[in-house]
Amino acid sequence: MSPQPQAAVGAAVPRVDARLRVTGQAKYAADNNPDGVVHAVIVDSGVGRGRITGIDTRAAEAEKGVLKVISHLNAPELPPVEGQWPPGKPLRAFQDDRIRFFGQPVAVVVAATLETAQHAASLVKVSYDAQRPATDLAAADPAGEPETYARGDADEALDSAAVRMEMTYRTARNHHNAMEAAGLVARWDGDKLTLWEKSQWVQSAAFGMSAALGMPPDDIHVISPFIGGAFGNAARTWVHSVIAAVAAREVQRPVKLALTRRQLYFGVGYRPAYEYELSLGSNRRGRLTASAHDVRAETSRYETHIEHVLGPGQMLYSTPNVRQAYRHVPLDVNTPTYMRGPGYASGAFPVESAMDELAHELGLDPIELRLRNEPADDESSGLPFSTRRLRECYRVGAREFGWERRRPEPRSRREGDWLIGMGMAAGVYDTARSESQTSVRLDADGTALLQAATADMGVGTATSMTQLAADALGLPMRRVTFRLGDSRLPPAPGHYGSQTMASVGSAVQDGCDKLRRQAIELAVGDEESPLHGVDPAGIVVRGGRLHVQDDPARGETYQQLLARNNRTHLEAMGSYAGAPETAKFSLYAYAATFAEVAVDARLGLVRVRRMVGVYDAGRIINPRLADSQALGAMTGGIGQALLEHTVTDHRDGRIVNANLADYLVPTHADIPELKAIYIDGEDYEADPIGVKGLGEVVIVGVAPAIANAVFNATGRRIRELPIKPEALL
Amino acid sequence: MHPFTYTKAADTREALNAGRRGGRYIAGGTTLVDLMRETVEHPGSLVDISALPLRSVTATKSGGLRIGALVTMTEAAAHPKVHALYPVVSQALELSASPQLRNMATIGGNIMQRTRCTYFRDVTAPCNKREPGSGCAALHGYNRSHAILGTTDDCVATHPSDAAVAFAALEATVHLLGPAGERTVPFADFHLKPGSTPHHEQALRPGELITAVEIPPHPRPLKSGYLKVRDRQSYEFALTSAAVALHLRHGVIREAKVAAGGVGTVPWKLPAVERELIGRRPSNALWTKAAERAADGARPLEHNRFKVELLKRTVERQLRVVGGGK
Known part of the structure; x- marks a missing residue:
């Protein structure tokens, strides 16, 4: 823990x-728009x-x-690529005549104007030898070895259970539908490639492109300072990016390529559809x-998308006997990817x-049932929990939400045509941390610059990092700048999985602590400093001024110190090693989400009336x-519960609602009063700054809370998302 | 988008001349431009009629209301006379699209709106409406939003307009101006059912221009309202909708005007429902009985079977909302 006073951290400062x-x-x-930029438009497959x-x-x-039309007939040969993650063979740009899914790029047109x-793209005529694709999860068979987990003997325990329930749940394919469409500008300068790319992981974008093109990653510079929402869909190199780079090399001009809204439904990944058979014994x-x-x-036929869908069933509740199998069903579709709270x-x-x-x-209260099954430690790993404040989440949530007003008997509360119901659900997400570095530089003018190749997909990375740095350096926030989104900056992990604050934040803390100590050492060793000879441990920095903690009058500013010592700047490299190789603790963030819904009993309409989310996510920086x-995730969760559904026409694999009029996301009118509450408390087993990650756990549990509220309102148990009016008529 | 020429007509004569030469009229452009971007529509020339003097709402001598074709949806919805006399029209407009679109889109354009059928809007799919003779992808495709009334095997596309449902209920007329002069068409005859020629959507002759929609006089007080049922609360086309207008005297329904949206290949008038209502006293039993007739002749498809029951309930609900009763 830092001896520095906390001023910026914890404050609700604007971005x-x-x-x-x-x-x-x-x-x-x-x-x-670099000089000479031209425009590329992809022609996509009309068969599946x-x-x-x-x-x-x-x-x-x-x-x-029109400058050029590139297809597999004239595209340059690209090296074969073996995919590491996801395992498989990533789609390549125009290397053969095979159609793997509806909408696959088959050509690109490059022209002077968009x-x-x-x-011209609409004039390209493509003929096919088409077959009927397999795109229906319900009608296809799994392949490969399932991922399995077991403890105890679940089947025997189920057979002898006093209460046994068997259910099948289904969730629809969802698309991220970020405001900013996937897009990039690619420019070659000799053998060097610059990409202005929408990316949650600039350094991986350089590696992905280097593998696709067979060139050294150091020759690729990726720049991505701003992202207009991503939710996981900008974390790997999609084929359209390779197409843009290839096109730019072919026409010897910088090329801009942005997918259309329609193309986003097959040009980047999605949250896969699931079928989940669950048996409970109690x-x-x-x-x-x-x-x-x-x-x-x-998943697709060319890659296997894997996410931790088994997570909640493994460790959320104390259960002596658990059996799990996660099977992948390869279909003629593009590969899914991570989407908020993946798995x-x-x-x-x-x-x-x-x-x-x-x-x-x-006949038990849903919270009481959960409390009766609250585990003492993580039964999936045998490890103790670092912190698990889920009981507190339930307690605070129940109080704030008014859970005691819930009537256990369904259909017991009516207001006019509306049936009113309350529901709740727990949420969990693992606290990931990865190796990270951040450079810190303090200039003679008393301003600081921090740099790391991390990203900001909309969460406010630069702001929270600035807060951490400001406190650790003892500077006001306005004198600190945090730079991100450039592959040449010190390495950072992918900006996903709720690991950025823990990983990059810890490197920021380390770098700033190092630099501050450097400045203190310089002062105490400097005979002309008022701090000469003082014990460094007794010195803090506030407002850019180093002073004795117990004697604030004795001190000097960074500027005075650096000027007198003829130093233009001080610098340090902050680093964080990431999660230890052998875990000593089970690390998760937790959530309890409460929802009240109104259901028009005759018309089948579900309207969320209010929600409360309570989170145990460790320390809250801002x-x-x-x-x-949290409010964004509740909004996304309302979409997942009631609206979002990517629909495939299984006759040819076409996405039939590939636009924002037919793929429904919540509008303002769909979003009621939402309230988020954070349970106080740091988790220093997780990382040096005590955070557990927030961006994912906040959506986990929203959809079941709503579905459970629908049951409480109507007595109808809907086991398929999204919950549509026709299911309730 | 395919290349096209664009001219702005200074007056009606200029517009008609350009229309006679094959120009497509464009006002708010909220449907046409979208479809041009998707290359569903590719007119060679556009004639911008937004400067024409068709932007007023006026009371007719007989006591009806004439809404100029270029009155925007926002203006029409907020017009005091529309609001006071025909709440069903105001509500239908306000429940349409988004405020931004309603500020651009016009009444004439609204009733010319083309279907939201996703296969119609996807040029890689067969569609008899877009490409006559190519087949109907929706018939055995994903057809949750499609019509259950007025369909044929050639086309099951839903007419998307809400305002047109209100106009249909109120038995409006469409005023047209063409090379051969003025004429009026009853609203019921304006939109064409698909039959075997789904690409013919309106009873317009070449070069004809819509100048106004006229709502005839109805006995007063006329209670009316519009109910739109949809998955989300805003900015979505109707799964089902009901436009209801009732005139009661001495507690008896003397006039009943009912139409449905989201279910028909054209705005769907419900004369059988109206007949059940006339001469009777409001009651929940009456609403239920009348609404039973709302889906007469329905031909549901794989994914829209629920619309049959939902339509009846939508009509029943809106009869009760407008007509009262317990």
């Missing part, structure tokens, strides 16, 4: 880049499986301003004895719905940013 963002001055990837038998580009090439490129008092989880998830948000719906079903079956995470 440091808020003005840039709201005044349109923040430059997103496709806002860049088969081979390309011909591509007629004559009409497109005849358009004035309008010309768009028009005794009459509601003590779980066994659970069995058989999970099927969609956990999908696994929590069955697990938390089932707990509600069991509570109803036993409550305003935390709220933007």
Whole structure:
């Protein structure tokens, strides 16, 4: 822990880049216009499986301003790529005539203007030898070895359980639908490539591109200072980025390529659809004895998407006997990817719905049932919890939400045409941490610059890091600048999985502590300093001034110290080693989400009336940013519960609602009063700054809380997301 | 988007001349430009009619209301006379699209709106409406939002407008101006059911321009309202909707005007429901009985079967909301 006084950390300060963002001055990837930039538009496949038998580009090439049309017929040969994560063979840019999914890029048109490129792309005629694709999770078989987990003997325990329940839950494919479409500008300078790219992980973007093109990663410079939302869909190199780089090399001009909204439904990944069979066994008092989880998830035929959907069922409740199997069903689809709360948000719906079903079956309050199954330690790993304040989340949530007003009997509260119900669910997400570095430089003018190759997909990374640095350096926030989103900066892990604050934040803390101590050492060793000879441990820095902790009058500013010592600056490299190789603790963030819904009993409409989320996420650096995470996730969770559903026409694999009029996300009118509460407390087993990660756990449990409230309102148990009116008629 | 020419007509004569030469009229552009971007529509020339003097709402001598074709949805919804006399029209407009779109879109354009059928809007799919003879992808495709009334095997696309449902209920007329002069078309005849020619959507002759929608006089007081049922609370097309207008005298329903949206290939008038209501006293039993007729002739598809029951309940609910009763 830092001896420095906490001033900025914990304050609800606004984002440091808020003005840039709201005044349109923040430059997103496709806002860049290097000299000579031209435009690329992808032609995508109109069939879901088969081979390309011909591509007629004559009409497109005849358009004035068209520079080149590239397809597998004339594309440069690219090296084979073996995918590490996800395992498989990533899609390559125009290397063969095979169609793997509907919407796969089959050609790209490069033209002087966007309008010309768009028009010419519509003139490219592609003929196919088409086959019927397999795209229906329910109708296809899994392949490969399942991922399994077991403790005890679940089947035997289920057979002998006093209460046994068997349910099947289904969740729809969801798309991230970030405001900013995936896009980039690629420019070659000789053998060097610059990418202005939408990326949650600039250094991985350089590696991904280097593998795709067969060139050294050091020759690729990725720049991504601003992201207009990502939710996980900008964390790997998608093929459209490779296409842009190839096109730029072919036409010898910088190329800009942004996917259309429609293309985002097959050009980047999505949260996969799941089928989740769950059996629960318990005794009459509601003590779980066994659970069995058989999970099927969609993935592509060329890569296996893996996420920790088994997580909640493994460790959330004390259960002596657990059996789990997670099977991948390869389909003629593009590869899924991580989407907010990946795995956990999908696994929590069955697990938390089932707990509600069991509570109803036993006539127990859903919170009481959960408390009876609260584990003493993590039964999946045998490790003690670092911190687990889930009981407090329940208690505070129940009080703030008014849970005692809930009537256990469904359909017992009516207001006019509306049935009113309350529901709750727990949430959990593992606290990931990865190796990270941050450079810190203090200049003679008393300002500091911190740099790390991390990203900000909208969470406010630069702001929270600035707060940490300001306190550790003893500077006001306005004198600290945090730079991110450039692959040449000190290495940082991917900006996903709620690990940025823990990982980069710990490196920031380390770098600033080092630098501050350097300055203190300089002062105490300097005969002309008022701090000469003072014990360094007794010196703090406030407002840019070093002083004796117990004698604030005795001290000097950074500027005075550096000027007298003829130093232009001080610098330090902060580092954080990431999670230890051998874990000593079970590390998770927790949530309890409460929802009240109104259901029009005759028309089947579900309207969320209010929600309260309570979170055990460790230390909160900035409550305003935390709220933007929590309220945003409740909003996304309402979408997952009631609206969001990517629909595939299984006849040809076409996404039929590939636009924001038909793929429904919540509007303002759908979002009621939302309240987020954070349980006080740091977790220094997790990382040196005591945070457990917030951005994912806040969505885990939202959908089941709503589904459980729908049951309480109507007596109808809906086991399929999203919950549509037709399910309630 | 395909290349096109654009001219702005200074007056009606200029517009008609350009229309006669094959120009497509454009006002707010909220449907047409979208469809041009998707290359569903590719007109060679656009004639911007937004400067024409068709932007007023006026009371007719007979006691009706004439809404100029270029009155925006926002203006029409907020117009004191529309608001006071025909709440069903105001509500239908206010429940449409988004404020930004309603500020751009016009009444004439609204009733010319093309379907939201996703196969129609996806040029890689077969669609008889977009490409006659190519087939209907929706018939055996994903058809949750599609029509259950007025469909054929050639087309099951839903007419998307809310305002048109209110106009249909109120038996409005469409005023047209063409090379051969003025004429009026009853609203019921304006939109064409698909039959075997789903690409013919309106009873417009080449070059004809909509100048106004006229709501005829109705006995007063006329109680009316619009109910729109949809997954989310704003900015979505209707799963089902009901426009209801009732005139009661001495506690008896003397006039009943009812139409439904989200379910028909055209704005769907419900004369059988109206007949059940006339001459009777409001009661929940009456609403239920009348609404039973709302889905007469329905031909549900794989994913929209729920609309049959939902439509009846929508009509029943809105009859009760407008007509009262316990």
